[in-house]
Amino acid sequence: xxxxxxxxxxxxxxxxxxxxxxxxxxxxxxxxxxxxxxxxxxxxxxxxxxxxxxxxxxxxxxxxxxxxxxxxxxxxxxxxxxxxxxxxxxxxxxxxxxxxxxxxxxxxxxxxxxxxxxxxxxxxxxxxxxxxxxxxxxxxxxxxxxxxxxxxxxxxxxxxxxxxxxxxxxxxxxxxxxxxxxxxxxxxxxxxxxxxxxxxxxxxxxxxxxxxxxxxxxxxxxxxxxxxxxxxxxxxxxxxxxxxxxxxxxxxxxxxxxxxxxxxxxxxxxxxxxxx
Numbered sequence: 001x002x003x004x005x006x007x008x009x010x011x012x013x014x015x016x017x018x019x020x021x022x023x024x025x026x027x028x029x030x031x032x033x034x035x036x037x038x039x040x041x042x043x044x045x046x047x048x049x050x051x052x053x054x055x056x057x058x059x060x061x062x063x064x065x066x067x068x069x070x071x072x073x074x075x076x077x078x079x080x081x082x083x084x085x086x087x088x089x090x091x092x093x094x095x096x097x098x099x100x101x102x103x104x105x106x107x108x109x110x111x112x113x114x115x116x117x118x119x120x121x122x123x124x125x126x127x128x129x130x131x132x133x134x135x136x137x138x139x140x141x142x143x144x145x146x147x148x149x150x151x152x153x154x155x156x157x158x159x160x161x162x163x164x165x166x167x168x169x170x171x172x173x174x175x176x177x178x179x180x181x182x183x184x185x186x187x188x189x190x191x192x193x194x195x196x197x198x199x200x201x202x203x204x205x206x207x208x209x210x211x212x213x214x215x216x217x218x219x220x221x222x223x224x225x226x227x228x229x230x231x232x233x234x235x236x237x238x239x240x241x242x243x244x245x246x247x248x249x250x251x252x253x254x255x256x257x258x259x260x261x262x263x264x265x266x267x268x269x270x271x272x273x274x275x276x
Contacts, residue, residue: 010034012076013132013143015044019072022050023063030068033146033175044079047072065170073145077130084132084141085230087222090114091126091140091189093181096266099140099188101131101241103221104195109251112153112199115174116255120161121262124181133187135233140185146173156199160252189241191265193258194218197247204249206257211235214243 009016010031021027026049052060053067055074062068080086089103090110100123104110117123127143134141149172154165167175194217209217215238224230242265246254 009036012145015079018046020048029065033069066172080132085224087131089131090128091131093124098190101189101192108195109199116157118179119163120255138187142182144180146175156251187237192241192243194245196245202248204253205247207245209243211238
């Protein structure tokens with residue numbers, strides 16, 4: 001049985017955060033959206049939900065669950081920034097244990113496509129919205145937290161897959177910890193995709209790239225060019241990746257393409273093993 005203090009703890013990545021607020025209902029709703037883990041060692045800090053918010057593009061006072069959840073995630077991401085390389089991206093694992101790196105600017109649809117893959121192909125999430133790489137362990141840092149989706153996304157995913165997106169809370173957050181994989185995942189990606197433009201903006205176009213050419217497209221998506229030794233490390237992360245840029249297409253078309261590429265990758269691996 002958890003103590004009172006543990007009931008007020010949430011876990012994101014490598015850190016535990018203790019939440020506080022005079023608004024008990026708000027505190028309860030926020031805590032319900034995160035996982036608590038008594039075995040997590042590092043307590044990073046206490047997040048006072050009643051204090052002024054210091055993160056950009058967020059309201060100064062977080063007085064409802066949509067903003068408090070985002071605030072906790074922002075604090076957690078900031079805690080990881082100091083020691084890790086990061087990308088504005090998602091990381092998933094296929095049923096064949098192939099790692100998928102999915103980058104894209106805001107509104108490109110990466111979270112919607114990632115969520116669609118969870119429901120359509122039973123893939124698992126490692127992290128969403130940001131991918132942190134632990135160079136010391138040569139792994140992706142698992143970040144289990146609510147998935148931010150635009151209000152229209154669940155309907156688009158259901159239309160494309162025939163599956164209901166749930167549990168969807170507070171009009172924005174997909175809280176689906178059973179669809180996360182917290183097992184260690186190598187920072188060597190099997191499939192790497194950069195979404196170039198919004199879903200639905202023209203026909204689906206997919207172009208395959210050599211890994212070094214693909215890295216040029218990731219310059220704006222992370223901190224890897226500014227950290228000593230990081231460019232060489234990132235080259236190794238994508239050296240054997242199958243790399244693509246994708247633009248246009250509906251969510252359904254993107255999911256069909258993603259399934260076909262994943263199936264092709266799995267077949268290549270099987271064929272390679274047979275030749276050995």
